[in-house]
Amino acid sequence: MxxxxxxxxxxxxxxxxxxxxxxxxxxxxxxxxxxxxxxxxxxxxxxxxxxxxxxxxxxxxxxxxxxxxxxxxxxxxxxxxxxxxxxxxxxxxxxxxxxxxxxxxxxxxxxxxxxxxxxxxxxxxxxxxxxxxxxxxxxxxxxxxxxxxxxxxxxxxxxxxxxxxxxxxxxxxxxxxxxxxxxxxxxxxxxxxxxxGVRPVPAVAGAGHGGRHGGGLGVGGRGGRPVPAAAAGATRVDDAAVTMPDVMGGVRGVGGPGGPGGPGGAVGRHHRPGS
Structure with missing residues (x-):
């Protein structure tokens, strides 16, 4: 050439x-x-x-x-x-x-x-x-x-x-x-x-994080936004509706005079014997 x-x-x-x-x-x-x-x-x-x-x-x-x-x-x-x-x-x-x-x-x-x-x-x-x-x-x-x-x-x-x-x-x-x-x-x-190298682990899309009171957020919804646990089938407790006196009153009422197992059958802090 x-x-x-x-x-x-x-x-x-x-x-x-x-x-x-x-x-x-x-x-x-x-x-x-x-x-x-x-x-x-x-x-x-x-x-x-x-x-x-x-x-x-x-x-x-x-x-x-x-x-x-x-x-x-x-x-x-x-x-x-x-x-x-x-x-x-x-x-x-x-x-x-x-x-x-x-x-x-x-x-x-x-x-x-x-x-x-x-x-x-x-x-x-x-x-x-x-x-x-x-x-x-x-x-x-x-x-x-x-x-x-x-x-x-x-x-x-x-x-x-x-x-x-x-x-x-x-x-x-x-x-x-x-x-x-x-x-x-x-x-x-x-x-x-x-x-x-190892096989990469696939990420779970839209996985949420737990809430402050254990109810947390469930599986992510549309667009990857987490949805409340109630929407995912979990039972949600309304934090604003339950207070410590309510809980304590309920504990006193169970099995007692105002409880489900006792006379009166009422539970709650506003029910008093004889009221």
Missing amino acids: QAPDFSVQLYRDVTEWAWGTPSWVHSVADVGTNAGLLLFAVLFVAGWWRARGLDARAMGLALSAPFAMVAAYLVSEVSKDFLQEERPCRAVSGAVHIASCPPPGDWSFPSNHATIAAASAAALVVVWRALAPLVLPLAALMAFSRVFVGVHYPHDVAAGFCVGVLVAPVVALVLVRAAEPLVDFMRGFSVGSVLL
Whole structure:
């Protein structure tokens, strides 16, 4: 495969500009690509740990993400072996490059580093959307660094980036169909619950709280608002109608002269013998 002229010229422009930057920038750019891949590996672990407290689908996506990245890498690697584009650090006359040029047979198109970075970022976004502002710019910077250090054409990294962001999410969403029931099954065992987290307990919608006098509030009504216990079939005592003298009078009346079992058969504080 022959590199297009516009990409060759852009490669020259970027590498000549990169060559004029300070030496510490060269070192950061050369090491930064591999360091970025390690960061993505750490984020995969963080995504798994976070999913331990979530449902089976979330954990299934977290487990599928690394496999989705590997699938995108395999697409890139097979394409490289089929297309066989020579590296620009050998093919471009007078090319300057910061990183050492890969050996012959290590083809250029598409960029594996760009593919892995983009696939990792895209899979992580599927797992943990809040990471998007971090991982997507990081993947783009890692892809650009491969041109900056002189080992890839711009179209190599652009193609690799596209392969990563397209293949990884699709593979993750396909794999989760098999991973989700497997996660739910494994969480039923002690080892599985340690690695994958326990099954979340479903919350009871509209559950109420007990009242001050034990009557409390019953099961929630429409819109999640609790309803009085009387509406739920419980017996409600009218606090305003019952006072301590009433209670005491009732106790005295039971079985006594004014009680149900004694003469008069009346209960209450207003009934007096002989009244």
